[in-house]
Amino acid sequence: MSSSSSSDVYLLDYGAGNVRSLVNAVHQLGYTLKTIEAPEDILKAQKILFPGVGAFGHAMSSLKSKGYVEPLKEYLRSGRPFMGICVGMQALFEGSDETPDVPGLGVLPGTVRQFRNDTKTVPHMGWNLAQLTLAQTVGIEDERQPVYFVHSYAVPYTPRQRPWAMTVTQYGDEQFVSSVQRGAIFGTQFHPEKSGAAGLAMIKAFLAAPLPTALKNPFDLELEQTYWSKVTIPRDMPLLPQDGFTTRIIACLDVRSNDNGDLVVTKGDQYDVRERADEAGAGEVRNLGKPVELAERYYHDGADEISFLNITSFRNVPMHDLPMLEVLKQASRSIFVPLTVGGGIRNVTDPDGRKFSALEVAGEYFRSGADKVSIGSDAVYAAEAYWANVAAGQPEKTGQTAIERIAQAYGAQAVVVSVDPRRIYVADPDDRAAYNDHHLITTRFPGPQGETHCWYQCTVKGGREGRDLDVIQLVVACQNLGAGEILLNCMDRDGTNSGYDLELIRAVKAAVSIPVIASSGAGTPEHFAEVIRETGVEATLAAGIFHRQEVPIPVVKHYLTERKFPIRETSAPVVGGSTF
Known part of the structure; x- marks a missing residue:
């Protein structure tokens, strides 16, 4: 044999x-x-x-x-x-x-x-x-x-x-x-x-590897030779490990259907994904490429992860026909780094009246090739219920939220909470009633009246609706419910290309012990270096500058590597099977 x-x-x-x-x-x-x-x-x-x-x-x-x-x-x-x-x-x-x-x-x-x-x-x-x-x-x-x-x-x-x-x-x-x-x-x-x-x-x-010519019971075997290389184990070999943990560079693709019904990668200007209106009416949805083709490019460029965000949730589409399922199936055929999908991870009802839980929706995405799911609005509602239970002296966890159920079935590492906060400026930081005791942050970006303090309000429905919940309340509740990672956006920095919101990121990093992905505002390689150096985030994410190739991923990685940041080097093309 x-x-x-x-x-x-x-x-x-x-x-x-x-x-x-x-x-x-x-x-x-x-x-x-x-x-x-x-x-x-x-x-x-x-x-x-x-x-x-x-x-x-x-x-x-x-x-x-x-x-x-x-x-x-x-x-x-x-x-x-x-x-x-x-x-x-x-x-x-x-x-x-x-x-x-x-x-x-x-x-x-x-x-x-x-x-x-x-x-x-x-x-x-x-x-x-x-x-x-x-x-x-x-x-x-x-x-x-x-x-x-x-x-x-x-x-x-x-x-x-x-x-x-x-x-x-x-x-x-x-x-x-x-x-x-x-x-x-x-x-x-x-x-x-x-x-x-x-x-x-x-x-x-x-x-x-060829099958072994003589089968041996490994339960009884005191291993003296490795199976593949037939090399005696150096039992006295000194072990001098080093921490080789790297900061991830993540490419994010906002996916939606355009006015013709085609799936495209788009990018918002302060969350507005349409071009400027012309005389005929509303502008067209920005089209920066096809989702799978663009994701494959990022894989070959050396992206450490790729995140797909379904920004319309494809409303009124039967669950088993969700377009994002096909995107994942196609992408996972040739992309061998982690894939995250977000948008629409919630309890849904099909047009024919059939109901599906958030756990079932997540299961479909996992089976289609996703490694993690990202929860947005549903996480805000879960956090609100969490703090309401705390105030009422009731158990904080019900076991029924999407975060809890998905984490229990697939592990905390499979659940990302995507946060879309915006600044609410405060004129007098000593007037606690004016900001309802929300967590205040001193900001480098003064408000319209020169305010130097703000709290970060959580939003739902793609940033269209604000809630009486601040970002620290949200991330703490979601970690306690079982989330394994925070994707931290900032509506005020999105699309500005002027750098990440360091104060916001520091505050969230200090509040949780799970990994944090910094998002919104990257415009130069220096911005990636700054946020890693100043906040210690586990990952950084960008979208528009990668899509338009204003700052390609290899340029970011080369810049960081030259400056001794812990980055996964990808100097050679990452092509499945090509290295053998």
Whole structure:
């Protein structure tokens, strides 16, 4: 048994979010997959890919309910190749603090622990280095190339893990196991299908590797040779990891249908997406390109993530025919970095009267290729209800908000809250009644009467309606409800190309312990450097300057790299499969 056909590779999908990207990556590499649909399929496989997102307990419970646990253990004991991704790797260990009463598969010693958030943001979301502890192996051709992580739990690196830890990653003050290998069993905490060409190389190494000629039980094997490279483990090898966490550069595409019904990428001028009116009436919707074509360009330019924002929510369209679903399906075929989609993530009613929950809407997006969903107006309403419950002495959480339900099913890392605040200037900061005790911020941008203080009012419906809720109230409530990331816009800076609102970003960063994406106002490479240096945000986002190629992504990255900012370098074109 020296090789395996493409048809011998099976996908273990227990219904946890976006597996489309992994399937597309496998197809990009010239392989096909069968899906495990029954317990007996597990023992038919010659190789198994097991991706997972969300909660450890949900993953293990799903495996158990489907009758997969015992056949999977038997498969692993047979010595046949297995590749687990994210929660798929965590399942190999004995258990997780996330759900202490749920055992793992127990192939590897150790327990999955939650990151501390006292000195860093959690989830660990972004690109970081996976540094080798063994030898050159399994497609990791250059450990200086960061890979994509998105998780709140990991296995701490200790001497107990040294025989099996293939790579270790440093995040802040913690070291964790970022990939493992035991016999023919391989696992990554990062997402290779979202790690560009470097990640595709790892997947290809697994798919292309010949089957072992002599199967051994990895449960009993004291590993002395790596499966792929046949190199003895240097057990006394010193480990000198460095924190390779990088700041993400995100391209955002505002997508809507124009007056002819075609989907276009547009960009607002203070949220107005139409050109100036002519004598015949209203101007046309700005058309800056087709969504998938533009997203592919950004991928090749080295964008670390791509965000699609459905700015009209395609009202009165049946859910299964939402145009954005097709955009995601097409984009995920050739784009192997994370994709976020926003707009319309709420409870909806189809034109025929059928009702769908926000969780079901999000599920459709995940299955179509999204890695994260972004919630806007619905998050504001949820935050208002949260603080009303606090004031009434009732439980803050109901378990019914979109944030809570999606985070419970898919993990906090899958939920982004998009905030659209605007400044409300205050004449007298000592007159608390005048601003209803909202959080005041001293601003560099005086108001019309020279005011130096303001609070940031949250808006809904694409910025058309203000609410009696400030930005700090919103982000604190949303973090407590389970959101994993904040996309922080600023209506006053949008489209100005004059720089990010640093005071707003600092205030939000100080209020939460989850990652923050800075948005609105970028016009030069210096603006990206300024916001990273002055606020410590985990990511920066821009739209119009990228669409019009006024400041292309490679120019931004080159500028930041030259100045020693922690940026994922993408000097070579990121083309799926081209590096092999």
